Amino acid sequence: AQSVAQPEDQVNVAEGNPLTVKCTYSVSGNPYLFWYVQYPNRGLQFLLKYITGDNLVKGSYGFEAEFNKSQTSFHLKKPSALVSDSALYFCAVRDVMNTGFQKLVFGTGTRLLVSP
Amino acid sequence: EAQVTQNPRYLITVTGKKLTVTCSQNMNHEYMSWYRQDPGLGLRQIYYSMNVEVTDKGDVPEGYKVSRKEKRNFPLILESPSPNQTSLYFCASSFVPPREANEKLFFGSGTQLSVL
Numbered sequence: 001a002q003s004v005a006q007p008e009d010q011v012n013v014a015e016g017n018p019l020t021v022k023c024t025y026s027v028s029g030n031p032y033l034f035w036y037v038q039y040p041n042r043g044l045q046f047l048l049k050y051i052t053g054d055n056l057v058k059g060s061y062g063f064e065a066e067f068n069k070s071q072t073s074f075h076l077k078k079p080s081a082l083v084s085d086s087a088l089y090f091c092a093v094r095d096v097m098n099t100g101f102q103k104l105v106f107g108t109g110t111r112l113l114v115s116p
Numbered sequence: 117e118a119q120v121t122q123n124p125r126y127l128i129t130v131t132g133k134k135l136t137v138t139c140s141q142n143m144n145h146e147y148m149s150w151y152r153q154d155p156g157l158g159l160r161q162i163y164y165s166m167n168v169e170v171t172d173k174g175d176v177p178e179g180y181k182v183s184r185k186e187k188r189n190f191p192l193i194l195e196s197p198s199p200n201q202t203s204l205y206f207c208a209s210s211f212v213p214p215r216e217a218n219e220k221l222f223f224g225s226g227t228q229l230s231v232l
Contacts, residue, residue: 034220043120043206043223044159090158103149103174104221108158 002027002095004074006107013081014115021076021110023091032094033074034104035065039087047089050074061085081114088112118143122207122224129197130232137192137227139207145222147210148190149174150182152203153226159206165190197231204228 004025013019025031032051036044048059055067065076076089091107120141129135141148149164151174161174165184179201181193190209194201207224 036221041225043208043225044221045223046220049220103161103164106151106159108156 002031002093002105004033004091004093004105004107006089006091006110008110009108010111010113012113012115015083016080019078019081019085019112019114021089021091021112023074023076023107025072025074025091025093027093031067031074033065033067034092034094035059035063035074035076036090036092036106037061037087038090038109044090047076081112083114083116086112086114118222120207120209120222120224122205122227124227125225126228128230128232131198132196135194135197135229137194137205137207137229139190139192139224140188141190141207141209141222142188143209143211143222144187145209145211146187148184149208149221150180150190150192151206151208152176153206154203162192162205197229199231202229202231 006023034049035047037047038044047063048057050057050067058064063078067074088109088111090109092104094102095105096102123138146167150162151159153159160176162180163174163182165171168184168187171182171184205227208221210221
């Protein structure tokens with residue numbers, strides 16, 4: 001089965017500094033990778049995805065993610081963090097079930113705290 | 117406004133008392149799904165539905181039931197809730213199952229359930 005791992009429960013950065021939220025994946029075949037964000041008291045929102053092509057994927061709210069095949073990583077990045085970026089971030093990977101149906105498998109989440 | 121609506125937002129109940137969490141989407145999506153979110157475990161899929169009258173188990177279906185009588189609604193039913201079902205629940209939908217991983221999921225705002 002495909003899986004993703006988010007090694008950090010929490011990431012703290014100061015506003016204006018670059019941020020990185022880490023994700024590594026374990027897949028057979030080509031990975032389809034996603035990032036979702038969850039703001040307080042809200043459902044998850046799609047940020048970006050990697051299917052094929054450019055290793056640097058740009059998404060919503062100024063976020064981008066870098067796909068690195070050799071390191072099996074898909075880290076989420078932003079050049080300059082905002083306090084409003086504070087949220088819970090989930091990495092996800094597409095998995096194919098025995099029925100042929102495909103679903104998303106989510107990581108455990110990383111809480112990002114941006115201090116003023 | 118396109119949205120996935122879950123009710124109630126918060127629910128406290130006692131062991132064994134049947135409850136239903138409602139989910140409705142106004143985007144004419146075929147695919148709907150229920151997840152539970154637990155600290156350290158991320159999101160785990162409970163049940164999903166690929167269309168009306170078509171439902172199937174996810175990763176953690178025990179103790180839950182669903183129905184899909186109408187395209188827009190996908191209620192989650194706990195026939196006899198137990199304390200280990202205390203969790204944050206999310207409903208999600210998309211146009212088609214993420215077959216080619218091109219379709220992003222839209223999430224509701226969540227239902228925090230406590231079973232005493």
